[in-house]
Amino acid sequence: MTRIVDKLLRCFVCGTLSEQRLPYSTHSRGSPDLDGRPPEMARSTMPVWVQTCPECGYCATELSQGDPSAREAVQRPTYQEQLHAADTPFLANRFLCLALLKEAAGRDADAAQQRLHAAWVADDAQERALAHKYRSAVADALLARREALRRWRGDEADWKGVERVFLVDVLRRAGRFDEARREVDAALQQGVSSIVRQLLGFEYTLLEHEDVGPHTRDEALRGSSLQEAPPPEVIPLVSYIQRYYSEWMTPQEEKALSMGKLRTPEGEQWATDDPQVLALLAGGKHAIVHALEQRLLTEHPGKVFINRCPKCGGLARTPQARQCRYCPHTWRE
Ligand SMILES: [Zn+2]
Ligand SMILES: [Zn+2]
Numbered sequence: 001m002t003r004i005v006d007k008l009l010r011c012f013v014c015g016t017l018s019e020q021r022l023p024y025s026t027h028s029r030g031s032p033d034l035d036g037r038p039p040e041m042a043r044s045t046m047p048v049w050v051q052t053c054p055e056c057g058y059c060a061t062e063l064s065q066g067d068p069s070a071r072e073a074v075q076r077p078t079y080q081e082q083l084h085a086a087d088t089p090f091l092a093n094r095f096l097c098l099a100l101l102k103e104a105a106g107r108d109a110d111a112a113q114q115r116l117h118a119a120w121v122a123d124d125a126q127e128r129a130l131a132h133k134y135r136s137a138v139a140d141a142l143l144a145r146r147e148a149l150r151r152w153r154g155d156e157a158d159w160k161g162v163e164r165v166f167l168v169d170v171l172r173r174a175g176r177f178d179e180a181r182r183e184v185d186a187a188l189q190q191g192v193s194s195i196v197r198q199l200l201g202f203e204y205t206l207l208e209h210e211d212v213g214p215h216t217r218d219e220a221l222r223g224s225s226l227q228e229a230p231p232p233e234v235i236p237l238v239s240y241i242q243r244y245y246s247e248w249m250t251p252q253e254e255k256a257l258s259m260g261k262l263r264t265p266e267g268e269q270w271a272t273d274d275p276q277v278l279a280l281l282a283g284g285k286h287a288i289v290h291a292l293e294q295r296l297l298t299e300h301p302g303k304v305f306i307n308r309c310p311k312c313g314g315l316a317r318t319p320q321a322r323q324c325r326y327c328p329h330t331w332r333e
Contacts, residue, residue, distance in 0.1 A: 004048055012066035013074055016055035020063055021048045031218035034169040037120055050094045057083045059097040067105035092121040109152035112141045135174035142167055160273040161192030165199045173212050180207055193273045236315045237289050245296055245304055256280040256288055
């Protein structure tokens with residue numbers, strides 16, 4: 001289910017009030033494209049990813065907020081020409097305007113993301129030449145600023161070299177096959193995690209066929225010796241700590257608690273190369289979550305409460321609950 005809400009917002013640049021549509025919640029099922037485009041339903045909510053002031057033309061993901069540089073940038077002729085360009089889909093213009101503002105604010109990775117959104121709009125409108133052009137601009141920006149690429153994509157999956165898959169996919173879909181192949185070779189030489197090697201191998205095959213179409217991550221892993229393992233068993237204490245006490249967890253602990261597994265020819269492995277996270281997971285999820293419970297109780301006495309049923313020991317749903325979800329027992333103080 002996707003929920004969109006209408007809201008009256010005051011423009012950050014000119015102060016005009018206007019009604020805007022905001023994404024409230026959405027669910028996605030399935031695998032993203034190799035360039036990060038989400039599956040449905042999130043895919044269809046693109047028109048509400050950017051808001052536009054009807055008065056001054058300011059484009060933003062949240063119209064009432066922005067970087068101070070936007071006040072001057074929306075006045076520029078290049079900005080206004082882009083917003084009103086008649087030969088591009090209107091939604092693409094708005095993403096490209098957003099990209100201009102991100103560039104004015106010195107946020108290269110965000111700008112590249114917005115140009116990529118414009119490419120997705122062009123894909124949907126069957127505007128091949130425009131889609132190539134926008135992707136090429138994304139590729140140029142990322143080739144020039146590799147640290148921006150790592151900042152942007154390096155964290156999305158915990159696999160060494162995953163940002164290279166993204167760059168290769170953008171180059172391939174822009175028709176820049178030779179450069180894409182060089183990126184694959186360079187990445188393999190530098191060493192990447194086994195799942196990234198699999199994804200790059202898939203890209204290599206697409207490059208051989210000069211295929212510029214969209215392909216999903218699932219597709220890239222299908223039939224390979226590497227598969228995402230089925231979701232692990234649900235451990236109530238994990239979700240309880242994640243929900244109520246995540247503020248006291250280290251980034252590595254957070255990562256470890258939500259880590260999934262891969263099936264490889266050598267058996268199941270945690271889907272990470274991070275040595276600290278692997279060390280935490282060495283004893284499995286039960287071990288790390290019980291160690292975490294002890295640490296939180298010791299370091300935050302009186303603030304952390306692991307609410308267990310006095311009768312059966314089952315974990316209650318919330319720190320305030322007075323009713324067991326496993327046995328009929330209820331308790332009052
Ligand atoms: Zn405005
Ligand atoms: Zn109980």
